[in-house]
Amino acid sequence: xxxxxxxxxxxxxxxxxxxxxxxxxxxxxxxxxxxxxxxxxxxxxxxxxxxxxxxxxxxxxxxxxxxxxxxxxxxxxxxxxxxxxxxxxxxxxxxxxxxxxxxxxxxxxxxxxxxxxxxxxxxxxxxxxxxxxxxxxxxxxxxxxxxxxxxxxxxxxxxxxxxxxxxxxxxxxxxxxxxxxxxxxxxxxxxxxxxxxxxxxxxxxxxxxxxxxxxxxxxxxxxxxxxxxxxxxxxxxxxxxxxxxxxxxxxxxxxxxxxxxxxxxxxxxxxxxxxxxxxxxxxxxxx
Numbered sequence: 001x002x003x004x005x006x007x008x009x010x011x012x013x014x015x016x017x018x019x020x021x022x023x024x025x026x027x028x029x030x031x032x033x034x035x036x037x038x039x040x041x042x043x044x045x046x047x048x049x050x051x052x053x054x055x056x057x058x059x060x061x062x063x064x065x066x067x068x069x070x071x072x073x074x075x076x077x078x079x080x081x082x083x084x085x086x087x088x089x090x091x092x093x094x095x096x097x098x099x100x101x102x103x104x105x106x107x108x109x110x111x112x113x114x115x116x117x118x119x120x121x122x123x124x125x126x127x128x129x130x131x132x133x134x135x136x137x138x139x140x141x142x143x144x145x146x147x148x149x150x151x152x153x154x155x156x157x158x159x160x161x162x163x164x165x166x167x168x169x170x171x172x173x174x175x176x177x178x179x180x181x182x183x184x185x186x187x188x189x190x191x192x193x194x195x196x197x198x199x200x201x202x203x204x205x206x207x208x209x210x211x212x213x214x215x216x217x218x219x220x221x222x223x224x225x226x227x228x229x230x231x232x233x234x235x236x237x238x239x240x241x242x243x244x245x246x247x248x249x250x251x252x253x254x255x256x257x258x259x260x261x262x263x264x265x266x267x268x269x270x271x272x273x274x275x276x277x278x279x280x281x282x283x284x285x286x287x
Contacts, residue, residue, distance in 0.1 A: 034176040034177045035177065037110055038110065039125050040110065040111045041119075042115060045082050045083065045111050047115075051090045052090060052115060058135055059146040060132075060182075061146055061182060062147070062184065062190065062192070063204055064150060064178065064205045065149050065211065066207050066225060066228075067217050068152050068154055068163075069085060069153050069155075070155050072153075073156075075105060075106065075153055075154070078111075079111075081105075081153055082103055082111050085151075086098040089138070093138075096138070097138075099113075100114065100137055100149045101113045101150065102149075103152075103153060104150065104151070104152050104153065105153045105167065108164070110170050110173075112125040113127065113151075114137045114138075115135070116128055141212060142194045145193075148178055151217075152221060156217060157215060157220070159220050161220055163221050175228065176239075179232055180239050185233075186229040187204075188204050189202055205228065206225070
């Protein structure tokens with residue numbers, strides 16, 4: 001690679017091997033770590049596991065596609081609605097499971113969608129296998145491989161009916177978690193190999209209508225995706241800054257009979273100058 005080029009980690013190498021395109025537009029300079037948000041597992045929203053098929057496919061995650069469910073906006077029982085969508089997708093559409101990878105209600109609660117595997121107690125229900133590959137959903141025909149399909153409960157076709165701030169905040173939480181560890185740029189666009197083998201390019205964080213001819217996720221939600229991209233980017237930048245600034249925890253004991261020197265004002269100044277130089281260097285490298 002030329003000087004300044006991105007260094008691809010194991011996930012990116014695996015993505016290339018799996019046939020999902022990864023390029024410089026996909027990745028930000030330095031992956032970070034954002035914690036998993038609270039997720040209601042399938043057992044808690046009442047998924048009837050006898051309905052789903054046990055077959056699953058997995059692929060590296062490179063995209064997120066946002067949907068609306070075209071259902072009630074003031075849903076009185078979101079868990080019942082998720083169950084109804086599950087039944088419709090399996091019994092009405094003939095799919096193996098619920099099509100979405102995650103769903104979000106107006107209160108900002110995130111629900112586990114398509115089943116990926118059994119999890120250990122306390123482990124986030126990530127929708128991934130144990131190596132970090134994402135389970136393929138059935139949310140965007142031809143674009144399911146390597147994409148996280150997230151549906152907000154409600155109908156957002158009218159400009160006067162928009163997603164709640166709580167729902168958009170939860171969407172940002174979820175996608176920050178998914179994008180940060182993979183170094184995916186929420187403002188970027190990149191190549192994508194479709195199920196039929198053809199290659200196209202579209203935004204890494206997009207609405208359903210950006211890949212297929214559909215009104216989904218509605219005009220009002222589509223118009224707010226830039227806010228989500230900005231929020232995801234800000235959280236990822238903050239996570240990288242925290243990772244870069246965190247000092248190694250090392251205990252240094254003085255030799256017997258000696259004491260550790262007290263830092264002087266000039267030594268603090270030197271440390272601050274060094275930090276400033278590192279920040280400027282990171283800024284130049286990220287341009």
